[in-house]
Amino acid sequence: MSVLEEKGGLDSNVPVVKKRTPSLSDIWVKNAKSLNHVLFTMQLPTLSPEDPKSQTLIPKFSNVDRTLLLSDDLLLKILSRLPVSQRNPNSLVCKRWLNLQGRLVRSLKVLDWDFLESGRLFLRFPNLTHVDLVNGCLFSPRNSGILVSHRMGSMHVSSRFSSNWRICEENLLPVDMVDRGLRTLAGGYPNLRKLVVIGASELGLMGVADECLTLQDLELHKCNDNVLRGIAACENLQILKLVGSVEGLYSSIVSDIGLTILAQGCKRLVKLELSGCEGSFDGIKAIGQCCQMLEDLTLSEHRMDDGWLAALSYCENLKTLRFLSCKKIDASPGPDKYLGSCPALGRLHLQKCQLRDKKSIRALFRVCGVVKEIIVQNCWGLDNGMFSAASICRRVKFLSLEGCSLLTTEGLEAVILSWQDLRSLRVVSCKNIKDGEITPALSLFISALKELKWRPDTKSLLASCLTGTDMGKRGGKFFKRA
Incomplete structure (x- = not known):
């Protein structure tokens, strides 16, 4: 009698089924999860390296990614x-x-527009707060060996230029495509803080204003009056740069109409830059009256009408005034009694400007009469007569002159000796200011300053640095006459 018949009393006619002993592969399949855990544990580094038994029980693997534990x-x-x-x-x-x-990553420049529209941008960089779309809005022709570089960006162009020489306009994406990309961007990054874009329309910017409520910094290239209607909804905007026209790249018009729309919509502006923009007294006045928090104003390559300078007196909280690459300041500023002044202005910065009109420069320094810092860098036309107009600024504490090749030691002395509050002086690369022409009065005045950087002639400085090095003489033996 079999074992089964003794225990269970089974019928002898029923065939007996014997169980197969499970194989090792069956155990692996049923306990795959546990096995993976065992294998992973075997790959972990030894928890107690000092224990000799643990060294033999758990093998070491040098190619294990230990950051998987984090x-x-x-x-x-x-x-x-x-x-x-x-x-x-x-x-x-x-x-x-x-x-x-x-x-x-928080800040990114988009170079490929398809990277934005396809959604790969949001998967790759989900937490962006600063996005620059300028280079992505420009398409370059294939197999082009001509590269045009500008501070705005670089692009390849074809050898056939248009008659108006506006290279950038021929390489811009269509407006509707730019607007569609802006809506996609705003939907993916509702916490966007800064945006740089070119060629957008009013509708595209309104979509950004509706979705990105925390937008604080905006830079618009190829901007016009209609586009400014779209940013009026950006109530929290604090920093704004408007680029109307850039010679040789593109042309667009920002006039008093756009400046008035801007002033009424963006009343929390703290910093404003107008580059290649037109306008007049009315536009700047509207900004001064509505944007009462404005502290920093920059005008770059401006195309303002005559008489606009008097409107600066409406910017009561303005602290910094900059002029960059301006061919003129104000050709006809008007009588002095209408100019007024900026009561809170602390810094005046002139860089790469043409200062050839004495009447204009005199009006500028009168408006900036309470300024405490004056910086003049690589400006053309600033001679003794032009610089003498700065003597009206009696509260200057810091003066920086760089690249003023027409200004002489006599012209510098005539102005700064009248500034009793001057504490810091910086003179660099002003070749007509000579050490040998310094008078005892000027020397005594300079010695009382707290900070001084005196390098008016870079050639003499270079010569003194090369003393003893034989530089400049070594080529003589190679070019001697036979």
Whole structure:
């Protein structure tokens, strides 16, 4: 009698089925999860290296990614503390590090428009707050060997130029495509803080204003009056740069109409830059009256009508006034009694401007009569007569002159000796200011300053630095006459 018949009393006619002993492969299939855990544990480093038994029980694997033990949040904190210069190398370690490194990026320049429209931008960089779309809005012809570079960006152009020489206009994306990209961007980044774009319309910017309520910094290239209607809804905007026209690249008009719309819509502006913009007294006056928080105003290559300078007196809280690459200041500023002044102005900065009209320069210094810092850098036409108009600014504490080749020692002395509050002086690359022409009065005045940087002649400085090095003489033996 079999074992089954003794225990269960089974019928002898029923065939007996014997169970097969499970194989090792069956155990692996049923316990795959547990097996993976065992294998992973075998790959972990030894927890107690000093224990000789543990060294023999758990083998070591040198190619194990030990960062798998760290959570994403912890690894993000570690990666965020590394230098910015290591971001690109770190992103090449593995796919996980690539994704984590993308989450740390906050500012980005988009070079490919399809990268934005396809949605790959949001997957790769989900936490962006600063986006520059200018280079992405420009398409370059293929197989072009001509590269045009500008501070705005670089682009390849074809050899056939248009008759108006507006290169950028021929390489811009259509307006509807730019607007569609802006709507996509605003939907993906509702916490956007800064945006730089070119060729957008009113509708595209209104979409950004509706979605991105925290937008604070905006830079618009190829801007016009109609486009400014779209940014009037950006109530929290604090920094704004408007670029109307750039010679040789594109042309657009920003007039008093656009400046008035801007002033009524963006009343929280703190910093404003107008580049290549037209306008007059009315536009600047509207900005001064409505944007009462404005502290920093920059005019670059402006095309303002005559008489606009008097409107600066309406900017009561203006602290910094800059002129960059301006061919003129104000050709006809009007009588002095209508000019007024900026009561809170602290800094006047002139860079790469043409200062050839004495009447205009005199009006500028009168408006800036309470200024405490004057910086003149690489401006043309500033001679003794032009600089003498600055003597009206009695509260100057810091003066910086760089690249003023027409100004002499006599002209400098005539002005700064009348500034009793002057504490810092910087004179660099002004070749007509000579050390040998310094009078005892000027020498005594300079010696009482708290800070002085005196390098008027760079050639003499270079010669003194090369003394004893035989530089400039070594080529003589190669070019001797036979």
